[in-house]
Amino acid sequence: MTSMVFLLEVRDLTKHFGGIRAIEEVRFRANEGSITSIIGPNGAGKTTLFNCLTGITSPTKGAISFSDREIAGLKPDSIVKLGLARTFQNIRLFKEMTVIENVMVSQHCRTKSGLLSAMLRSNRFKNEEKAISEKAIEYLELVGLESYAGVLACSLPYGSQKRLEIARVIATEPRLLLLDEPTAGMNPQETGEMMELIKKLQELGKTIILIEHDMKVVMGISENIIVLDHGVKIAEGIPSEIRSNPLVIEAYLGKEHSA
Amino acid sequence: MSRFTSTSYGNSPIHRFTHSLIIALWFSLLFFPFKGLEAAGILFVVLFTALFLLNILKRRRVSIKGTITNFKKYFSALKLPESKTRSIALIFLISTVVLTLPLYGHDYLIDIAVLSGIYIILAQGLNVVVGFTGLLNLGFVAFYAIGAYSYALLNTKLGIGFWTSMPLSLAVVTLSGFILAIPALRLRGDYLAIVTLGFGEIVRLVLNNWDSLTKGPNGISGIEPPYLFGMHIGRLSHFYYFILIFVLVAVFIIRRVADSRIGRAWIAIREDEIASSSIGINTTAYKLYSFAFGAFWAGVAGILFAAKMQFVSPESFTFMESVLILCMVILGGIGSIPGVILGAVILVMLPEMLREIQLYRMLALGSGLVMLMIFRPQGLIGGKGQ
Numbered sequence: 090m091t092s093m094v095f096l097l098e099v100r101d102l103t104k105h106f107g108g109i110r111a112i113e114e115v116r117f118r119a120n121e122g123s124i125t126s127i128i129g130p131n132g133a134g135k136t137t138l139f140n141c142l143t144g145i146t147s148p149t150k151g152a153i154s155f156s157d158r159e160i161a162g163l164k165p166d167s168i169v170k171l172g173l174a175r176t177f178q179n180i181r182l183f184k185e186m187t188v189i190e191n192v193m194v195s196q197h198c199r200t201k202s203g204l205l206s207a208m209l210r211s212n213r214f215k216n217e218e219k220a221i222s223e224k225a226i227e228y229l230e231l232v233g234l235e236s237y238a239g240v241l242a243c244s245l246p247y248g249s250q251k252r253l254e255i256a257r258v259i260a261t262e263p264r265l266l267l268l269d270e271p272t273a274g275m276n277p278q279e280t281g282e283m284m285e286l287i288k289k290l291q292e293l294g295k296t297i298i299l300i301e302h303d304m305k306v307v308m309g310i311s312e313n314i315i316v317l318d319h320g321v322k323i324a325e326g327i328p329s330e331i332r333s334n335p336l337v338i339e340a341y342l343g344k345e346h347s348a
Numbered sequence: 349m350s351r352f353t354s355t356s357y358g359n360s361p362i363h364r365f366t367h368s369l370i371i372a373l374w375f376s377l378l379f380f381p382f383k384g385l386e387a388a389g390i391l392f393v394v395l396f397t398a399l400f401l402l403n404i405l406k407r408r409r410v411s412i413k414g415t416i417t418n419f420k421k422y423f424s425a426l427k428l429p430e431s432k433t434r435s436i437a438l439i440f441l442i443s444t445v446v447l448t449l450p451l452y453g454h455d456y457l458i459d460i461a462v463l464s465g466i467y468i469i470l471a472q473g474l475n476v477v478v479g480f481t482g483l484l485n486l487g488f489v490a491f492y493a494i495g496a497y498s499y500a501l502l503n504t505k506l507g508i509g510f511w512t513s514m515p516l517s518l519a520v521v522t523l524s525g526f527i528l529a530i531p532a533l534r535l536r537g538d539y540l541a542i543v544t545l546g547f548g549e550i551v552r553l554v555l556n557n558w559d560s561l562t563k564g565p566n567g568i569s570g571i572e573p574p575y576l577f578g579m580h581i582g583r584l585s586h587f588y589y590f591i592l593i594f595v596l597v598a599v600f601i602i603r604r605v606a607d608s609r610i611g612r613a614w615i616a617i618r619e620d621e622i623a624s625s626s627i628g629i630n631t632t633a634y635k636l637y638s639f640a641f642g643a644f645w646a647g648v649a650g651i652l653f654a655a656k657m658q659f660v661s662p663e664s665f666t667f668m669e670s671v672l673i674l675c676m677v678i679l680g681g682i683g684s685i686p687g688v689i690l691g692a693v694i695l696v697m698l699p700e701m702l703r704e705i706q707l708y709r710m711l712a713l714g715s716g717l718v719m720l721m722i723f724r725p726q727g728l729i730g731g732k733g734q
Contacts, residue, residue, distance in 0.1 A: 143626060169628035177626075183619035186612075194612040198628025204641075207608035208601050214608070221609075261628050 096121045096265055096296050097142075097173075102151035102161075104137055104320075111137040112320040114151070119265070119313075124291055125298045126307045128331075129317035130340060135300045136178060138317070139267050143175045144168045155265065170198045175267035176254045178300070184243035188234060188253055191242050192225040195260040225260065232256040232286060248279040255286065259295075266290065268299040272306055284310055308332065316340065368399035375715060382711065446592070450585035458584050460700055462656060465591035466649050467692040469598045471676040472685065473645030478674065479683035480606060481638040482618030483532075484541040486670055487548025490528070491643040493665035495521045495650025497555060500568045500660045510574040510655060518647045525643025529636045536621075548670055556662040567661025574655045587656060594652060598645055603685055605641070614638050615683075679720060681727025690728055 097119040104111045112134040119125050127135050141148040144165040153161040160168050183191050200221060206214040229235040232252040237245060242253060251271060258266060271287065272280045284306055291297060301307045307314060308328045316324040316331060318340040324331060331337055376392035450458055474488045498517035502508045508516070528547050532540050555562045562568065574581050574590065581590050605611055613634050616624040625631045654660050672695060680691025695713075702712055720728075 145622060145626070164630075165622075165625040166628045166630045169626065174628075175626055177623065181620050181623035181626075183616050183623065185619055186615060190612060190615075194609075194616045194624075194629075195627035197609060197613055197616075200609055202609055204605060204610060207605050207610055210604065218608070257627060 094121045095119065096156055097298075098154045099142070100152045100154075102138070102141060102153065103149045104134075104141055104146065105149045110320050112141070112148075112317070115317070115320070115322050117315050117322065117325060119296055119298055121264075121296055122291065122294060123296055123313060124287065124311050125313045125315065126311035127298065127300045127315045127317060128302070128304075128307055132319075133317040133340075134320040135317055136269060137320075139175055139269055139300065142168075142267060143173065166198065169261050169263070172262070172264035173267070174258045174261045174263035174265075176251075176258050176269055176271065178269040178273065180247075180250050180254055182242040182250055182253060182257070184241070186242055187239055188242055188245065189222065189225050189229065189238040191253060191257050192228050192260045193221050195257045196221050196224060196262075199262055228256045228260050229253075231259065231289070248275055248282075251275070251279075251283070252286065255290075259290070263295065265296045265298065268297065270300050270302065272301065272303050280306060364403040365400065368396055368403060371399055372396035378711065378715070382708065450588050455584055458588050460696060462584070462588050462591050464693045464696040465588075465595045466653050466656070467673070467676060467696050468595050468689050469645055469652070470649040470673050471680075471688045471692040472598055472602050473642040473649065474673050475642075475677050475683065475685070475688045476602060476606075476614070476645070477638055477642035478677055479688070480611060480614040480618060481635060483635060483638065484537065485544045485639075485642070486541045486667075486674070487528070487544035487546065487551070488642070488646060488673055489665045489667070489670040490548040490551035491521050491525060491646035492650040492653070492669070492673075493551050493555060493662070494524050495647030496654040496660045496664070497562065497568070497650075498647070499651040499654045500571050501561070503571050503654075504568055510572065510651075514651055517651050518644060521647030521650070522640045522644045525640035526636060528643075529639035532639070533632055533635055545667070545670075548665075548667060552662050552665050552667075555665070562662075565662060567659055567663070569659045571654050571658045571660070573658060591652060591656075594648060598648065599685060599689070602645070606685070610634070610637070618683075675717060679717065679727060681729040684727065684729050687727050687729030694728075 095118045099118070100116050101114045102112060102116070103114055115134075115138060117125075127138065129135055137146070140146045141161070142153060144160070144163050144167070147162045151161065152159060155168075155171060155173055158171060160171065160173070163171075183194065186194065200217055202211075202214045202217050226235055226238065229238060232255055234245075234249060234253055234256060237249065242250065245253060255268070255271070268287070272283045275283060280303060287297060287299070287310055299311075311328060314324075314326060314328060314331045315322060316334070316337050323336045323340060324334045326334070372392050372395035375395055376388040379391050380388040449461055453461070470488070470492055473491075474485065477483050477485045477488070495517055498520045499510070499513050502513035502516060503510070528544065532543050535543055556565055558564070572580070573587070576590070581587050606614075613624070613629045614637075616627070616629060617631055617634055617638075621631055653664070657664075676691040676695045677688050678691070679695060680689065681687030698713060698716075699710075702708075705712070
């Protein structure tokens with residue numbers, strides 16, 4: 090039997106904020122090309138886990154290896170360059186930039202023209218700019234926003250802003266995508282579209298980890314589910330296992346009182 | 349405007365009444381120390397009536413709007429040129445006026461124009477830092493001073509000419525931009541403002557007290573004017589064209605850099621720093637970059653200033669100067685290159701034009717800025733992301 094290919098491996102990841110134990114010795118793996126969901130009640134440490142993985146906060150302890158490289162403690166931009174990128178729970182678009190500019194700017198780490206070539210408008214610069222805008226249109230087509238290319242990001246409706254955030258993160262050409270509550274605040278139709286989009290991303294070869302509260306989404310698309318509670322991993326498994334796991338039910342609904 | 353009316357005025361007449369009352373009172377209070385009670389009282393009555401009438405008129409906005417549409421119909425019937433031709437005509441008009449200024453303008457006007465040119469370069473530099481990257485810099489004058497003094501010292505102490513000292517001085521200024529940026533990088537918003545303010549004051553105090561090098565408050569005189577093709581540019585009209593070339597080059601380069609991968613990264617940092625780093629922008633490096641690039645242009649302006657005045661002293665580089673440059677950026681429209689040009693020209697020209705009313709000109713300028721921030725917070729030529 091050949092050994093499994095893990096794109097991401099998290100070992101004993103711990104993050105303390107002063108006396109608060111946000112995450113405590115969490116360990117899990119994500120296969121190349123898989124969709125993993127991280128669920129758990131509010132305050133379980135899901136977003137903190139994402140912040141540690143993407144370098145926004147550095148973990149107190151533990152190791153994160155991404156395609157055989159240790160990334161714990163690296164700066165966010167270096168992690169993105171390696172191919173691990175994320176979206177945010179509360180949308181963080183560049184509001185005063187247009188939709189296409191949002192996607193153009195996120196190709197930053199894949200382009201390299203400098204001050205001088207920008208000043209002189211060399212052929213290389215022009216070609217690169219052309220490639221950037223063409224790719225940006227492609228990414229917008231992927232999420233279905235190409236007709237809004239010229240409008241300011243802040244003037245898009247909520248659901249479209251969420252999709253623009255995904256286009257923006259795809260533009261960094263990641264291998265692993267972390268989506269923080271991609272369907273939060275969406276109506277059922279938008280949620281359905283988002284699920285389609287996530288599946289499409291998987292078909293494009295992306296590995297995906299998402300934080301999600303909508304159980305229909307979680308059970309519908311994930312191959313592996315990780316349950317966090319109070320910073321500790323309490324369960325992991327395929328959807329059907331998680332659904333019937335007593336520990337998970339307890340974390341969500343509380344302990345049954347003996348009458 | 350409609351946003352303002354709907355949020356601040358409310359619709360009741362009492363609300364409108366109190367609003368006019370407060371504005372009128374506020375301005376008369378400002379006026380009172382200058383001209384005494386009587387004049388302040390007159391101003392209050394005039395302002396109050398005017399504002400109240402304006403408010404009532406606003407209520408009939410619909411009918412006014414109708415009149416405007418009628419006017420527009422009337423004008424379009426006259427077959428005014430299309431907007432594109434109109435803007436070409438505008439550019440043509442402006443460039444003709446600018447290019448021929450020394451032919452009809454007297455020395456006083458040209459002198460102001462030269463000063464405007466220097467301030468345009470300065471304000472463009474600050475616009476890179478404040479407008480594009482969103483880092484509030486209250487000590488920008490420091491780089492202006494360093495540029496001016498570098499040239500002054502290189503020229504008077506070592507006898508190095510304009511064109512040779514230019515790259516040397518600019519290297520010094522850009523380096524000082526980096527040096528300031530290093531402690532400032534971890535800071536944001538008001539904290540950054542305080543650190544930059546301190547830096548500005550430190551530079552001025554050093555220039556003021558390092559007698560053996562800078563001759564302290566006496567300043568350095570006898571700086572050579574620039575020379576071109578073997579001749580000194582001494583005459584004002586020549587200097588005007590000389591500055592004009594620098595202004596055009598500065599605007600040209602800054603525009604191109606703003607419309608590139610680098611400019612987009614700066615704007616992204618302004619919009620959301622965490623999101624920028626999460627899409628792979630090295631925010632530390634680009635903030636450094638922005639500071640140094642902005643400082644570079646302040647250095648250019650400083651060198652030109654020293655070469656024009658042929659004299660520098662710490663007096664020209666006070667905190668008020670930093671504020672003035674910041675006002676130019678805000679007045680014209682943060683982040684907008686044409687806006688900042690307009691802002692710089694207005695803030696150089698206006699105090700000169702208002703010389704007639706000597707005592708009140710700062711008051712007029714101040715209240716003008718207040719009004720602008722209330723009614724057009726995005727500046728004259730708005731649009732952050734331009």
